[in-house]
Amino acid sequence: MANFNISDNKKITQKVLLLSRISTYIFLAYILTDVTAGGDLKHIIPYISFSLSMLYMILRRDFQLFRSSLFYALAGYVVVSYLLVPFSFDPGISLAATNKNILNSLFLFVAMYVHTSSQKETELMMGYLMFILAFVLFGAYYTSFSEFNAGIAGRHWFYPNVKLAFVKFKMHYNGFAMLVNMFIPLMIASLIQVRADEKRKKSLVIILLVLSVVAVFLSLSRGGWAVLIIMFVPWAFYPGKNVKHILTSLGYYGIITFLLIGLVWVAVPSFRLTIAQTGEQFRTVNERTVIWHRVVRAIEASPLYGWGLGDRIVWDEKPYVIKEEEKKLVFDKIGYHSHNMILHVLYHQGIIGLFFFGLFIGTSFLSALRGIKRSRGNAADQAFFFSVVCIFISLLFLHGMIEIVYFTWICFIIGFLSGQYSRCGLALAGK
Numbered sequence: 001m002a003n004f005n006i007s008d009n010k011k012i013t014q015k016v017l018l019l020s021r022i023s024t025y026i027f028l029a030y031i032l033t034d035v036t037a038g039g040d041l042k043h044i045i046p047y048i049s050f051s052l053s054m055l056y057m058i059l060r061r062d063f064q065l066f067r068s069s070l071f072y073a074l075a076g077y078v079v080v081s082y083l084l085v086p087f088s089f090d091p092g093i094s095l096a097a098t099n100k101n102i103l104n105s106l107f108l109f110v111a112m113y114v115h116t117s118s119q120k121e122t123e124l125m126m127g128y129l130m131f132i133l134a135f136v137l138f139g140a141y142y143t144s145f146s147e148f149n150a151g152i153a154g155r156h157w158f159y160p161n162v163k164l165a166f167v168k169f170k171m172h173y174n175g176f177a178m179l180v181n182m183f184i185p186l187m188i189a190s191l192i193q194v195r196a197d198e199k200r201k202k203s204l205v206i207i208l209l210v211l212s213v214v215a216v217f218l219s220l221s222r223g224g225w226a227v228l229i230i231m232f233v234p235w236a237f238y239p240g241k242n243v244k245h246i247l248t249s250l251g252y253y254g255i256i257t258f259l260l261i262g263l264v265w266v267a268v269p270s271f272r273l274t275i276a277q278t279g280e281q282f283r284t285v286n287e288r289t290v291i292w293h294r295v296v297r298a299i300e301a302s303p304l305y306g307w308g309l310g311d312r313i314v315w316d317e318k319p320y321v322i323k324e325e326e327k328k329l330v331f332d333k334i335g336y337h338s339h340n341m342i343l344h345v346l347y348h349q350g351i352i353g354l355f356f357f358g359l360f361i362g363t364s365f366l367s368a369l370r371g372i373k374r375s376r377g378n379a380a381d382q383a384f385f386f387s388v389v390c391i392f393i394s395l396l397f398l399h400g401m402i403e404i405v406y407f408t409w410i411c412f413i414i415g416f417l418s419g420q421y422s423r424c425g426l427a428l429a430g431k
Helices: 002-033 041-060 069-083 091-114 119-149 173-193 199-218 222-231 233-237 243-267 269-283 287-301 324-334 341-374 379-402 407-423
Strands: 161-163 168-170 313-315 319-321
Touching: 002 041, 002 091, 002 119, 002 407, 041 091, 069 091, 069 341, 069 407, 091 407, 119 161, 119 173, 119 199, 119 407, 173 199, 173 222, 173 379, 173 407, 199 222, 222 233, 222 379, 233 379, 287 313, 287 341, 341 379, 341 407, 379 407
Parallel strands: none
Antiparallel strands: 161 168, 313 319
């Protein structure tokens, strides 16, 4: 009878894991691709994913995540975000934004831990992330080909804007470049982990890397260009033994990449024009400076609590709430996004919110660095911790200077980091 119960429990656990995996993958599809299909599913899938992930951990009696400094730091920021809601200029909007952006990010953090905390789950997750990257790249290449052939290509013509019968999604060119740059370090880490006999997988990863680098350049996102170039620098200091061979291989394919970019240079006038104007744009005062000055004035008017979460709470000499139909008009007038992560948090959540946000980011970055040290001697394990450090540098410290990084993306990466600690048999930081 006891054996029957144990076996039955294992079957239930595996079914729960499967359901959790499916719901988490759907969750990630909405978070990473901006797919518009699904209706109300996108609103309830985070709760389903979180509930199933929690049930799986209960069945496994795996609670180490909830005793880690990573979870404490994130939970502290989540709690403070809710405590700041009553101080918002419009608490109703801020409560909805907190539920959508902050609470959902906590759910994703937990789900990512579950689905990257073992070797099998990590391999499945990496395969799915390759699919997501290929899907987004397909959208960009499909859009550019369609619009270029239709003669409607503009300055920023390379980004996903897919309107097919079975799928619809669209991304801003800066967000597209940011997303692809976030995936590139993970693809490099995956390449380092590929065994010598896995030639097909190696070829697939290299193809994705080449297409990704070309895509970032074609996006005409200057921030994306800068981050892409700087992001490869840390890999020169990667401690793994096989990295020189990997970098040499990437170098060969890099030549192919730049030949493709050269072909685009000849074929696409808008690409040449943007590159020609890049130096001038960097030397002149960018429109972001005007936005930053406006945001700083708003912060000075409410430095401690901010004005509340929600992109409908804007500032134009005074705070006010815009209607959904006014968003484009207001954006054209004042550019309601702050284009800087620190200013964004200060504006919406004040000094209090920034302190807890910074504590979470700082704890996570130190945990990634600690993971590199603790996994010394295993190049494959180090590769993933190293890739997370590179993502921090590219996504938060560089892109975050000029754009708003989605908090869900941040928790996606840090949830991945926590799972790698478990997969490698390491104690989570702070335990």
